[in-house]
Structure formats: structure tokens, C-alpha cells
């Protein structure tokens with residue numbers, strides 16, 4: 434039996450396929466028979482809208498509502514409140530713009546870095562995997578995500594590798610491990626949006642290997658670039674549903690298996 438494992442998909446760099454990876458890893462694991470909860474922790478609500486809930490800002494119950502209840506120590510049914518059931522078998526806690534206001538109001542809350550952690554701990558027994566998508570920042574919400582997680586998956590866009598950005602992220606993860614969450618570790622770096630027609634793949638792999646390979650896993654599966662990804666988000670379904678025979682579906686299946694092999 435697998436104990437629940439909590440993954441953060443994180444990077445302060447925007448547009449590196451965090452959301453796409455959270456969604457397709459999550460549904461990839463559902464397709465292997467596991468119970469998976471996705472948590473959208475980005476005020477942009479991209480994960481929420483890419484699963485077909487196209488107007489996140491009009492939703493009444495979101496992660497913000499839940500975190501407010503946690504802060505106020507309210508009694509409520511955590512196994513059902515705010516959890517959406519997507520047609521592909523995955524559960525989702527949606528998020529919207531309200532989170533940005535809430536994040537500011539948390540500045541004065543006691544134990545403000547551990548609000549999400551308290552919630553996630555109570556849901557662990559109901560899922561095999563919990564995957565949290567974070568926004569492009571290293572602000573308080575992302576610290577909450579790291580404090581609530583066991584492992585971090587770091588997507589890196591093949592064509593725009595930022596060594597400095599990666600080093601800053603790795604330092605932040607180290608600080609959270611030291612101060613807030615000793616079990617936190619880096620699961621690996623995932624190369625995304627790879628254009629196989631260029632030579633970037635080889636160069637990026639070499640640089641990543643040189644700089645980080647001795648102490649960070651770099652996933653063998655890499656995610657190719659394909660317009661099918663944007664199409665699948667517009668349709669509100671995963672890449673497995675939108676383009677089952679395509680190369681991105683194959684890559685995310687391989688990546689999901691690689692993650693499972695490390696559990």
C-alpha cells in the first residue's frame with residue numbers, strides 16, 4: 434500500500450508548464466488506478482480553467498474559502514467541502530483571484546506558512562497522491578505549498594533555461610526544509626516544451642547535468658512542444674483525452690511512470 438505522497442510543482446519562472454505538468458501527472462496517476470487530488474494554489478486559476486471550469490473568478494468556493502476556514506479553526510467536512518470531481522476521475526480544489534487578497538491578509542496570521550499544510554495533512558488518508566500547482570513566485574503562498582509537500586517537481590522550459598532562477602528556487606526549498614518541513618526533498622527537474630528540431634535538448638541536458646546532476650534527479654522523460662497542449666486546456670481535458678496517440682501524452686505517461694517508480 435502506498436502512503437499518500439504530496440508533490441509540489443513549483444518554479445518562480447512563469448510559463449514553464451507547471452500547471453500543464455500538475456494536471457497531466459495527476460491524471461496520468463489516475464489512469465494507473467490511484468486516487469489523486471489536485472490543488473490549484475495560483476490566483477490566476479489556470480489549473481482550474483484548464484480542467485474546464487472556465488470562469489474561476491466566478492466560483493464561490495475555492496482554496497481561499499478553505500484556507501480562511503483553516504485560519505479561523507472552523508469545523509467543516511474536509512472530505513467534501515470545495516472538492517470538485519472532474520470527468521477524468523481526478524479531484525480538484527479550485528482557485529481564483531481571491532487568493533491574492535487573502536495572501537496579503539495572512540501576513541499577520543500566526544503560523545502563516547503552515548496554513549495549507551494543516552489542511553493537506555488531514556486529507557492525506559483519502560488520497561494516494563496530492564499534487565499542488567503553484568504560481569510563478571516565491572511568495573507566502575508558494576512557501577505554504579512547499580511546507581505542505583513531500584517532494585518538489587521543477588519544470589524547466591528547454592529553450593529558456595535560467596540557472597540563476599533555478600539556484601534561487603533550490604535555495605528556497607533548502608530554507609523551507611530547514612525551517613518548516615524537514616521531510617521536503619526535490620523529486621527532480623523536468624524538461625518541458627522541448628523542440629526536438631533544435632539542438633537545445635543536448636545543450637540544456639549537459640548544462641543541467643553539470644550544474645545540478647550530482648545532487649538533483651533530472652527526469653529521463655522530457656516533454657515535447659506541441660500545440661495540442663493549448664488545445665487540450667481550451668477543451669478542459671487532459672492531453673490523454675485530447676490527443677491520446679500524440680507525443681505529449683506518451684511523454685507525460687512516461688513521466689508519470691518515472692515518478693511512480695521512485696515512490
Ligand code: ATP
Nearest residue numbers: 447448449450451452453569626657658659662663
Ligand atoms: P504560470 O507560471 O503562468 O503558472 P505555468 O508554468 O503553469 O505558467 P503552463 O500554464 O502550464 O505554465 O504553460 C504555459 C503555456 O505553455 C500554456 O499556454 C500552455 O498551454 C503551454 N504549454 C505547456 N506545455 C506545453 C507543451 N509541451 N507544448 C506546447 N505548449 C505548452
Ligand code: MG
Nearest residue numbers: 451452475479
Ligand atoms: Mg501555472
